[in-house]
Amino acid sequence: MSGPLLSIEGVEAAYGDILALRGVDLAVHAGEIVTLIGANGAGKSTLMMTIFGSPRARAGRILFDGRDITAMVPHDIARAGIAQSPEGRRIFARMSVYENLQMGAAVNGGVHFNEDLERVFAIFPRLKERIRQSGGTLSGGEQQMLAIARALMSRPRLLLLDEPSLGLAPLVVKLIFDTIRDLNKREGLTVFLVEQNAFHALKLADRAYVLVNGSVTMSGGGRELLARPEIRAAYLEGGH
Amino acid sequence: MENFLQQLINGLTLGSIYGLIAIGYTMVFGIIGMVNFAHGDVFMLSAFIALLVFLILTQLVGLAYPPLAFLIVLLAAMAFTGLWSWAIERVAYRPLRGSFRLAPLISAIGMSILLSNFVQVAQGPRNKTVPPMFTDLIRLTDGPLSVTLSYKQILIMAVTAALLLGFWFLVQKTALGRAQRACSQDRKMAALLGVDVDRTISLTFVIGAALAAVAGALYILYYGVVNFSDGFTPGVKAFTAAVLGGIGSLPGAVIGGLLIGLIETFWAAYFSSDYKDVAAFSVLAVTLVFMPSGLLGRPEVEKV
Numbered sequence: 413m414s415g416p417l418l419s420i421e422g423v424e425a426a427y428g429d430i431l432a433l434r435g436v437d438l439a440v441h442a443g444e445i446v447t448l449i450g451a452n453g454a455g456k457s458t459l460m461m462t463i464f465g466s467p468r469a470r471a472g473r474i475l476f477d478g479r480d481i482t483a484m485v486p487h488d489i490a491r492a493g494i495a496q497s498p499e500g501r502r503i504f505a506r507m508s509v510y511e512n513l514q515m516g517a518a519v520n521g522g523v524h525f526n527e528d529l530e531r532v533f534a535i536f537p538r539l540k541e542r543i544r545q546s547g548g549t550l551s552g553g554e555q556q557m558l559a560i561a562r563a564l565m566s567r568p569r570l571l572l573l574d575e576p577s578l579g580l581a582p583l584v585v586k587l588i589f590d591t592i593r594d595l596n597k598r599e600g601l602t603v604f605l606v607e608q609n610a611f612h613a614l615k616l617a618d619r620a621y622v623l624v625n626g627s628v629t630m631s632g633g634g635r636e637l638l639a640r641p642e643i644r645a646a647y648l649e650g651g652h
Numbered sequence: 653m654e655n656f657l658q659q660l661i662n663g664l665t666l667g668s669i670y671g672l673i674a675i676g677y678t679m680v681f682g683i684i685g686m687v688n689f690a691h692g693d694v695f696m697l698s699a700f701i702a703l704l705v706f707l708i709l710t711q712l713v714g715l716a717y718p719p720l721a722f723l724i725v726l727l728a729a730m731a732f733t734g735l736w737s738w739a740i741e742r743v744a745y746r747p748l749r750g751s752f753r754l755a756p757l758i759s760a761i762g763m764s765i766l767l768s769n770f771v772q773v774a775q776g777p778r779n780k781t782v783p784p785m786f787t788d789l790i791r792l793t794d795g796p797l798s799v800t801l802s803y804k805q806i807l808i809m810a811v812t813a814a815l816l817l818g819f820w821f822l823v824q825k826t827a828l829g830r831a832q833r834a835c836s837q838d839r840k841m842a843a844l845l846g847v848d849v850d851r852t853i854s855l856t857f858v859i860g861a862a863l864a865a866v867a868g869a870l871y872i873l874y875y876g877v878v879n880f881s882d883g884f885t886p887g888v889k890a891f892t893a894a895v896l897g898g899i900g901s902l903p904g905a906v907i908g909g910l911l912i913g914l915i916e917t918f919w920a921a922y923f924s925s926d927y928k929d930v931a932a933f934s935v936l937a938v939t940l941v942f943m944p945s946g947l948l949g950r951p952e953v954e955k956v
Contacts, residue, residue, distance in 0.1 A: 464843075464844055466843070486840075486843035486844055487849070490845055490846035491846050498841065498844060502838055502841040502844075504833070504834055504841070505837065507834070511830060514827075514830060515830060515831075515834050515845050518831065519845065519846035521827070522827070566845070566846065
């Protein structure tokens with residue numbers, strides 16, 4: 413067995429003078445769902461963007477499939493085979509659902525566009541009904557589906573999901589998480605998921621890391637962490 | 653009535669030229685939120701390129717067939733002006749991206765001065781002329797005040813219409829156009845999807861300059877004369893057109909261009925040609941009081 417698909421080694425990142433990541437180490441192996449949980453402001457989204465080179469890590473290194481991507485620009489990282497459904501979804505509001513998906517296929521020039529379109533419509537039939545609607549008119553749940561579908565259009569080898577459950581109704585959250593599990597089981601898609609919704613994320617994940625103030629403080633199997641009292645106290649009290 | 657019809661034709665001709673220049677302002681503003689103050693001088697430069705290419709073709713090469721000469725002039729002006737604009741963006745704007753908002757604006761004003769001074773030094777301060785082309789007229793009415801439509805005017809409106817159609821197709825239906833629209837909405841997300849944002853911005857400058865170059869070639873065809881300082885007024889008018897139509901909106905730029913051309917022409921015809929520029933700018937001021945984002949613009953939400 414070769415090394416991990418994504419390997420983050422001692423990564424530090426900062427916005428101006430504010431250090432957001434203080435030496436993060438973690439690894440995602442091919443075929444895994446790995447989650448990173450942590451409170452607001454712990455640096456989760458910063459890590460997601462640092463993987464994409466924006467902001468660039470100022471110390472440490474990031475390897476994707478053994479290749480050093482630390483100094484690469486975002487669009488080259490996308491072309492290397494990583495896709496992201498980012499924090500806040502970032503749907504192109506003044507483009508149709510169809511055009512948003514076309515943008516997702518921009519990396520490979522849309523060579524298997526129709527095939528991939530059918531695939532994401534099979535996963536999210538709702539999007540097919542909305543195909544001509546502009547992104548800005550979709551509901552939050554639909555936008556999240558579109559953000560994931562858009563990411564899938566590039567046939568990524570690693571999918572980064574940043575808080576897909578944020579602001580969504582419980583039923584929609586369940587649908588999104590079931591979909592992620594399905595993609596992983598059926599297609600072997602490797603997923604790196606960042607969540608505040610620790611309960612769902614830990615239940616779904618093969619392995620998990622806990623990020624506190626820009627450092628990983630704990631790691632282990634998803635269900636194993638879910639059982640730990642300190643995790644329950646810090647991230648799960650107050651219902652799920 | 654005859655006078656009205658004649659002025660309508662004249663106004664639409666002038667408005668076509670403004671519209672072509674205005675697209676460059678509005679596209680660049682849409683994608684990087686910057687007013688490219690050098691764009692008017694890029695237009696002036698393109699008129700000089702068109703003039704030089706035309707003189708080379710007719711005087712040195714001895715090409716005697718005007719439509720072919722004009723086509724070559726058009727394509728050469730688009731190519732060379734595009735190259736200039738690409739270089740300007742690369743040297744004067746890209747290094748300042750991510751700097752404070754006013755920095756690229758100041759740099760653009762600097763480029764504007766540089767371009768007009770460069771042309772003044774290289775080509776001299778006097779008016780440059782080309783011999784008239786496509787001088788035939790079509791008489792639409794008979795009488796003392798007959799309405800005429802010149803071949804030149806037909807050519808200007810036809811070229812503009814064809815170009816706008818092609819341009820609309822580019823923006824709406826091609827991968828490059830989609831990338832441009834994506835960048836104008838969310839540059840960072842576009843990059844996450846594998847779009848080379850810098851390249852897309854460069855191409856936006858090149859396309860804007862190529863359209864301005866068509867305007868420049870049509871300008872020299874229409875007026876037969878150009879001067880190093882001719883970038884300023886048409887540039888400001890075209891910018892006004894872009895703002896009037898709603899800056900960032902492509903159809904808005906065209907409609908704004910036609911409106912400014914019509915207002916200016918009608919004012920000069922019915923009132924006084926001394927105040928035609930004042931009339932155009934007054935309409936802008938009044939429009940902005942009631943519709944701050946222009947005719948077709950979206951209300952702007954200031955991004956932090």
